[in-house]
Amino acid sequence: MGQFKLLLFAWCHNSRNYLGIVVDCPSTHSSHILHHVVQLQPQSYRFVDKGLFGDFFTTYVEDLVSGRYDVHNDIISMLPNSGPHTGTSISRGIRTTVSVMFCPDETPAYRVYRYQISFEVLDFAALGFASAQLKSRHWLIHYQDQQQTQSSGHGVVGEFPILSEESPYYRYCSRMTDDELEGLMLVALEGYFTMVPGTLEEPAGPDFTLAVPYTEVPIPMEIL
Template identity: 30%
Template structure:
């Protein structure tokens, strides 16, 4: 919580400051901080004039709140930085200002990335809620929300809720800011839930699954409109979980490193939701994940696009990139053994030319595939077959990557996939040379520290 106001300066201290010259006085007031500065303004006309210097409050606003212009929390202009500091303190003084600055900067960066890269999703973000609305939600739920979560919703009430209009839902269903994956007919796209949806869906879960939620301060903070995927925040300890398809019996997996969660204000508080969103933003900003097209809609794809999680290999001019995503909501059961499911994405292209034995070819076509899947360095599956998902792509220079997704179960424990594709120069119907093998560099299958 915000620290109490410091005691007003004594007459002797104020007199000592009065004797200082301009730069020295400015330095002392700046180092003292905004609350002592406000108290000094009451000591004398000279100190009041020194404290009224707006360059001083510009520094306070930048250091404490990350403001580079005198605006209120709604972004409306104010007459000075001193007024801005006062307005922000009135709105957020019940929170540590370092946390206010952190959450403000998160949403500012997230909105900037979305507006530049995914404007369709940026349009789904909602105006932040008030303290009164948070209090009402807590009363409905019967317990308090973690401080970082409350601040997240003060700045932005997540995304527009789904409506009763199925056509509208279909149009916006891929616009989840958390994103997802698609393989075969299995589509997942996760939206961050607005406060009203959190309350409604949480109360519904309490009614449907009392054995899981009874007596526990859980809320549902993000869901998928396609196949079910649910993220759950424990408001007692700040930990974030994702439900599996066995959620009705309480099966959940942690989504962030437990050691990082600090739900109390003994230090700077941070809960799993804030950590999870910040890590997601980092991956968007550094290009680890990007937007892709799904049918005619853009979405945030969780398939990694950069090393070390995305591997790349070039053979005879054919480039293959590969990466995988853990599918937490869909564990598999094979006999008596429980296994995990991973979806993987393969991208094939010919950046410049297909070359074999010193001869250049204008195109090449895939004929067959061969996979070796390992769990803890033990081969658990060897798969061979013609084509990929029923297709035999033709690659040539200048074309976009051919992309396909599939999936594989894996016994618990880290694993990997590697393999090769068989291509023919030209086309299968009219080969122009001998078949050749294209390598797929090994890519990891593992449960990550952060699950999205």
């Protein structure tokens, strides 16, 4: 960071970035960055200004208490459940939530966005079965200039999760990037997941889908 001094206080598993507070900087920058929290990419030293430490921490605690952020296995997720760059749909008693965040990445050629998908059975009566297993995924990815691509595959991150009364909740994280070949900026994503009532080995009814609503990705506000 050159003449900048940061006190690092957190590591974000989802973004693979540090959070730190600027404790010293050149006088030319002090009026707008001193004592601010920044999200720092450890290899490129690119960072995103998160605001004054007091404001950042107060807002974050309030969001954590309200349930906007989750805690799983003693790890606080930085991917929110509500607000900008999130989307929710409910079908067959299952709530599907998507959230997206921009991640300053060590790859300089294109931007990286991490997204989180969660499934939660809210009503087993509406589901109509004791369990349902994820079979496949389908994405419609929107880029600038109204360009689109589609992507499909089996399972998610190598898994085929089963939602049941014993395990009514599942979430996973993955990533998308700008179009690496054409250089187009990622704008939004949407899609659906195909579910099988029962299990893949013992289906109990016809397949059904869970929609991922159209969700815009955040526009990066980087300081290089």
